[in-house]
Amino acid sequence: MNGEEIYHPGSWIEYEGITMLSDGELERYKRQIPLFGEEGQEKLKGSAIFIAGAGGLGSPVSLYLAAAGVGRLIIADNDAVDLTNLNRQILHGGRSLGERKTVSAARRLSDLNPDIEITAIDRRIDEESISGMVKGADGIVDAMDTFEVRYLLNQVAYKREIPLFHGGIRGFYGQATTIIPGETACLSCIFPHPPPAEVIPVIGATAGIIGSIQANEVLKYLLGMGELLTDRLLLWDGMRSEVDMIAVERNPGCPVCGGMKR
Known part of the structure; x- marks a missing residue:
């Protein structure tokens, strides 16, 4: 079923172009x-977010965005559920073993909130596929584990002029930042060179912490509330239960964002 889309429609009520709540x-x-009013909830319902990956980070991100009522989630993955996934990929369970992650994810998210739309795409994220995947999305969540795809997400975010919500994890450590094209440092500014490729060790709690931060950033952005994690790289040290912030700046010579006006 490579490339097949699994579509679960939610219950939508529209009146004169406004998304209404049932x-x-x-x-x-x-x-x-009570935090942001019915108008804010309607904003969430009228929004669409692309989530790259249905694994360790994609699990908490998609679950919390679905629970919050983001109207359409587009989630892409090209893998099957394996027993080694289950220490952290909480979208999936024992009955999902051997199943495509998109199938398992769509079923779990639709069960959690049947009022939203889930488009699950079982296809590799590459230069050929990414443009169609993010079509109509208001933001991109980086829930990947390879910088090759992360850089591609960064490029398409700038091309589409939509935010990129980055997260990364390794063992008890994690990082997150929010990138706004034309305003902030991009992923290539922050990480001009990819780290060495490796099989990344990770525990589920770290994925939960960083994924929750990413979901929180998405909700703040869609609602226009709070202070986004822009031009700052959040570093989580789970061994010490400490958070550090590193200020980051745009690189004028960056091949992705260097020519964009601020």
Whole structure:
């Protein structure tokens, strides 16, 4: 089923171009609507986010965005569920072993929130496929484990002028930043050279922490609330339970964003 899209439609009510909330949704979100009002919830419902990867980071990101009511999640992965995934990839369970991750993810997210739309794409993310995958998305979540694909996501984010929410993990350590094209340092500014390729050791709790930060950034961006994690690289040290912040700057000579006006 390589390349097949799994589409689970949610229940949408539109009136004069405005996405309206159903009575069931008003009840579902009653503990968060006091934070940003029905208008904010309608903004979430009218938004679409592309999530690159249904693994360790993609699991908490997609689960929390689905639970919050982001109206459409586009999630891409080209792998099957393996027993070694289950220490951290909480989208999947024992009955998903051997199943395509897109199938497992779509089923879990639709069960969590049947009022949203899930488009799950079982295809490798590459230069040929990425443009179509992110079409209509308001932002891109980097939930990958290779810098080859991360750089590609960074490039398409700048081409489409939509934000990139980066996250990375290794063992008890993690990092996150939010990139706004034309305003902030991009991924190539922060990491001009990729780290050596390796099989990355990781525990689920680290993925949960960084994925939750990424989901929080997405929600703040869509709602226009708070201070985004821009021009800052958050570093999580799980061994010491400490967070450090590193200021980052745009590189005028960056091949991706160097020519964009700020």
